[in-house]
Amino acid sequence: xxxxxxxxxxxxxxxxxxxxxPSWVPRTxxxxxxxxxxxxxxxxxxxxxxxxxxxxxxxxxxxxxxxxGTPKDEGMSYIVIKEVSKFNEVLFKDAIDCAGxxxxxxxMFKKYKGWPIFSKFYDYLYAxxxxxxxxxxxxxxxxxxxxxxxxxxxxxxxxxxxxxPYTFFGLNPSTTKADIKRCxxxxxxxxxxxxxxxxxxxxxxxxxxxxxxGILHAPGTLVTYEPQWxxxxxxxxxxxxEDRLIPWNNVIKDVPKDHQNDLDYIxxxxxxxxxxxxxxxxxxxxxxxxxxxxxxxxxEGYIEKWVTYGTELFxxxxxxxxxxxxxxxxxxxxxxxxxxxxxxxxGGFEIESPTMIRYGELTNDELFVTIGAAKEGVxxxxxxxxxxxxxxxxxxxxxxxxxx
Numbered sequence: 001x002x003x004x005x006x007x008x009x010x011x012x013x014x015x016x017x018x019x020x021x022p023s024w025v026p027r028t029x030x031x032x033x034x035x036x037x038x039x040x041x042x043x044x045x046x047x048x049x050x051x052x053x054x055x056x057x058x059x060x061x062x063x064x065x066x067x068x069g070t071p072k073d074e075g076m077s078y079i080v081i082k083e084v085s086k087f088n089e090v091l092f093k094d095a096i097d098c099a100g101x102x103x104x105x106x107x108m109f110k111k112y113k114g115w116p117i118f119s120k121f122y123d124y125l126y127a128x129x130x131x132x133x134x135x136x137x138x139x140x141x142x143x144x145x146x147x148x149x150x151x152x153x154x155x156x157x158x159x160x161x162x163x164x165p166y167t168f169f170g171l172n173p174s175t176t177k178a179d180i181k182r183c184x185x186x187x188x189x190x191x192x193x194x195x196x197x198x199x200x201x202x203x204x205x206x207x208x209x210x211x212x213x214g215i216l217h218a219p220g221t222l223v224t225y226e227p228q229w230x231x232x233x234x235x236x237x238x239x240x241x242e243d244r245l246i247p248w249n250n251v252i253k254d255v256p257k258d259h260q261n262d263l264d265y266i267x268x269x270x271x272x273x274x275x276x277x278x279x280x281x282x283x284x285x286x287x288x289x290x291x292x293x294x295x296x297x298x299x300e301g302y303i304e305k306w307v308t309y310g311t312e313l314f315x316x317x318x319x320x321x322x323x324x325x326x327x328x329x330x331x332x333x334x335x336x337x338x339x340x341x342x343x344x345x346x347g348g349f350e351i352e353s354p355t356m357i358r359y360g361e362l363t364n365d366e367l368f369v370t371i372g373a374a375k376e377g378v379x380x381x382x383x384x385x386x387x388x389x390x391x392x393x394x395x396x397x398x399x400x401x402x403x404x
Contacts, residue, residue: 006088007095010081011102016373017347020336020366021078021089022357025064025120026051029236029246033123035157035223042359053359058394059336059368060118061093062230067253075232077118080362087362104334105371108396117314119227119336119394121157122219127164129246130194130218130238134254138269139213139233142254149228150286150308151219152208152316156340156353156390161205162221168198169209169217169284171275177267183237184263187248192239201281208286210310214271215284225307225338227314227394235269286310288318289403301325306403307392314395315402319380321389326381331374333399339365342389344382347373351389369393 001009010018024038028051032043036056043052050069057064057075064075077092093114100109108115122128133147171180175197183194195218203209203220211217213229216237236250252260259265277283288305290297297303301322308316321327321344343352352364369378382389395402 001088003090003094004098006081006090007079007098010079010090010095011099011370013081014349015347016370016376017349017378018079018095018368018370019081019349020059020092020368021080021362022366023057023060023075023077024053024359025055025057025075026066027054028066029250030054030128030241030244031125033125033162033221033223035123035160036121037354037357039356039358045359054124055120055122057118057120058338058366059092059115060120060230061096061115062118062232065232065253079368092368102372103368103370104396108398112397115396116230117228117394117396118230119225119316119338119392121223121225121338123157123223124221125163126242126244127167127221128219129236129241129250130168130198130216131234131236132216132269133213133231134233134235134269135214135271139231139254141256142233144233144254145229145231146213147229147231147233148212148311148313149226150208150210150311150314150316151203152225152307152318152392153203153205153222154225154340154392155205157223158205164221165203166200167203167209167217167220168195168200169211170199170215170277170280171197172199173276173278175276177272180237180267180270181263184251184266187239187251190240190245194238199280206288208307209284210286210308211284212271212274212311214269214274216270216275225316225392227308227316229313235266291317300327302327302329304329308394309402312402313397315399316392316394319391319393321380321382323382323384323386323388326379328377328379330377331369331393331395332401333395334369334371334374335393335395336368337366337391337393340390340392342382342384342387344380344384344389346380346391347378
């Protein structure tokens with residue numbers, strides 16, 4: 001079957017909704033936390049040299065950047081359909097190339113030539129090293145895209161907060177470029193002390209942050225739902241996390257070759273004005289906002305909240321459908337979704353949040369709703385008599401419904 005016929009069949013079979021296979025992403029710089037429901041025996045199934053599975057990417061048309069030996073499709077989502085006794089699949093990126101206007105709308109496809117964002121879970125045993133993601137001016141110099149991002153901490157995945165439920169954001173207002181330069185100069189001396197120039201914030205399930213590119217941050221150990229731009233660029237500024245030494249290559253992997261020993265260039269990757277903001281939390285911390293009047297929603301059998309907003313680049317909602325309730329939910333934009341609690345149906349698909357997943361197995365927890373289906377409205381039914389059905393939904397740029 002050609003890609004075009006496959007995509008047409010998938011869209012027809014799902015009435016504008018398609019199903020994804022899980023996309024697991026390994027990382028080498030830190031061990032996995034083991035809370036994303038992947039079976040423990042599968043965390044290192046690709047081999048220790050490739051690292052453990054610390055991330056799962058959703059509705060991704062972008063590849064992971066894990067250095068030499070990384071498969072070209074690592075991190076990229078596959079659409080799956082069942083044919084008789086077997087499943088066939090096609091890359092989500094190829095499907096967008098074939099039918100982008102149908103999937104995401106004419107305006108977005110024309111402007112971005114594809115689906116420009118994705119979301120993911122990440123789950124690390126330790127806090128992630130203090131790092132930033134490149135702004136556009138620096139990312140373009142290495143042929144990449146910038147990576148603004150946002151965080152939401154799903155309560156369903158954070159019964160155990162991990163070793164360090166605090167995140168360092170930004171720099172203390174008195175910090176100078178000379179301070180950070182001295183830290184980089186001490187890279188091979190163990191802990192370079194860079195966190196002495198930052199501030200740690202408690203991260204709480206059910207809340208979130210919006211973090212533009214260029215901001216230094218060291219995410220804590222809560223399992224995190226992260227809507228982000230479709231890029232995997234980063235530069236690290238912390239040389240040691242607990243007992244793990246971070247190789248210098250993690251500093252310079254997205255730095256032009258002629259600047260890889262230029263500490264002044266690396267320091268200028270930092271957005272100094274934003275990092276030194278004395279009201280950093282006020283400008284970046286996010287609490288959920290109800291989509292509309294809660295009494296009206298509850299009467300209809302559900303509650304829906306914005307959990308990522310404040311940027312035009314991406315957004316996210318948390319939808320809760322009450323037990324034994326059936327609702328029809330309309331949105332103005334296409335979205336990817338992941339089920340984090342309960343079971344039921346969405347359109348013509350069975351959906352459920354799995355208890356344990358083996359590597360390579362399909363699940364019933366991840367779908368993509370095209371713009372046409374979203375505007376028409378999606379019927380969602382909670383089949384449980386006791387448990388809520390909870391779904392996280394991430395949207396691309398310029399969603400007209402996002403609160404300012």
